[in-house]
Amino acid sequence: MKEVILLKYGEIALKGLNKRTFEDILIRNIRRKLGEIGEFDITKAQSTIYIEPINDDTDMDAALSAMEKVFGISVVCKALSVEKDFDIISKEAVRYLSDSLSCNDTFKVETKRSDKAFPMMSMEISRRLGGIILDNFPNIKVDVHNPELTVFIEVREVAAYIYADRITGAGGIPVGSSGKALLLLSGGIDSPVAGYMMAKRGIRLSAIHFVSPPYTSMRAQEKVERLCDKMVDYCQGIEFILIHFTEIQEQIKRHCPEELFTIILRRMMMRVACKIAQEKDLLALITGESVAQVASQTLSAIACTDNVCDRPVFRPVVGMDKNEIVDISRKIDTYDISIEPYEDCCTVFTPRHPRTNPKLSYVESAEAKFDFEPLIDEAVKNAEYKFFG
């Protein structure tokens, strides 16, 4: 008899022939996260994954918390695994859930029985256990429509499981089942959220970040690395790519019109990102761009930036309001790090009057005044790589 974790998986259960691959990726991701916490037995049966600790002193709270952040899982439950004997089940249910049963006013019992050899039917189990609970907890009543507490009993092949807390899982599909893409990670609120949203759709992330010392500081870089580290909770391992951009920025300042600094800078970043993506076989870019939030993110500005890319650019927060993005940022715990006040590349050399509706031809001709290509190749060549996860 021990405390275990049950994971129910949602969307991937619908995928038919692909189900196997998704399940394998999901279990691999789960194994990786649990490996940091302790030793576990991981088994699966009928859209449920069972996680049992091997040692008694394993930190189950940490395991539960980690599982709530795995994409592909729709429900996470901490449960008690007991012998398939009704007397034991009822005795343990009363004991295990006594705190909740004494603090709630109404309850019901929901039983699922997949072991057809078990002598009692689901409804009978629910009814009898309900009666025993009423005997033991005089202050609680049965309400089958809208109970405050639902006691779940699952009778499976190997054991019976008792639980009451069904925690909503992270949803999405397992990271790695959709391929790999390159996230442009600044230190702001939006880009980590964008990364999270694409990881939720199964994308394995690499993250590229641009630094321009001494215009940007080591603290700003470390802040982004900490953001990356934080994102690993949801996004699994992330390859972090650091690009030195000082020379390119200085040349833009020297040769390009001030009002186009930001747009040309972003185009250069996209060019570097596309080259890296090409080298590493990353089929798309991801950014935290949203329309109308800042001057460089008007429709025409985004169109100009997009123009240099040789692959799709996903902008998952493009239609969201700032407060909606902030809500997600808080949920994934990147907000507090994002608001730390360190300069990133884009805020240095900010034009006083940025061009908000640049024409592509104007931008291209301004850019052509200097040959950025060798600097871009240089930046790609000198990229630094780190791995988080």
Next chain:
Amino acid sequence: MPVYLDNAATTKPCDEAILALNRCLTTIYGNPSSLHAMGLESEREISAARRHIANAIGADYSNIVFTSGATESNNLAIFGAVNANKRRGNKIITTDIEHPSVHSPINYLEECGYNVVRIRTVDGRIDEEELIDAVDEKTILVSAMLINNENGSIQPIDKIFRLLKRRYPRLITHCDAVQAFCKIPIKASALCADLISMSAHKIHGVKGIGALYIKKGVRILPMFHGGGQEGDLRPGTESVPLIAAFGEAARIGSAKIHENYAYVSELSSYAKSQLQKLDDVSLNMFEEHSPYIMNFSVKGIRSEIMLHFLEEKGIFVSSGSACAKGKKSRVLEAFGIEDRAIDSAIRISFSKYNTMQDIDELISGIKDGQNRLLRS
């Protein structure tokens, strides 16, 4: 070499702590708030130490605030919680066995008009029912210690706090865990405490630094206002050397927690059996006590006299709480220890550095004292 049996009062700094201290005194001396690399270096030391302390209680580094010691942590917790929540109610629950740095702030708040209830103990344990019954919608803070510093009694804080938090989610729970930190395993979430006080110099760190765990989402008001350090909860230039030493002490203490516990349990059992063989010696402990702390009375010999007698032999013990400085122990009285036993109460407290031989010397010293000292 002294036979040092007063580890509940303070401990000898461990080698690793001293190394870290030295490193930060000599080479890493930038102000952590400075923007340059020397400041960043110092900040990294603090971050590393913060993580070690957070790991030691299963928390995240963002939950830890550094203070000047447990007294400040307790003050910050109590005044901080009460000031942030005084609109919601005016009742404070605590116990009658708390350390002065909890007892005093709460007394002061009572003088300011707060309704304070001090729960009694029964057989060394806080009366759970009395405590839970005392809490109501107007209660804003419950403060209770995990391990008592005078006789080592362990309190069922997790059970009490868990029940209270379920019923009153907005109630703030504070636990003075100074004598428990790195001695028995603590997990912040399991303890169900919103605020947890810790001290460095009780775990082989250096005096002058402590920490307060603040659960995410719990709001307390700061006592100091200034330059914004420690998330504005405790501004002031951080003492990097003390913090670095604290981090090391916590890292080692946490890694070896089970090993040390097993070792000290052996010392404790041995000391208990030897003390029980002596005539006229009574134990002032209850069933659930930390092996790190023992309290006993030598009949007819006043605490301070026995203390000085042992001191002449190079054996260092405590006469009840070190903070009491000669006054009768309010805490032992609250535990129901009778007056004459309180007057002759001796506290011994172990660390990983003590040996069986230390105990033999103590016992022989007590026997000698019983023979030579005049009874009162």
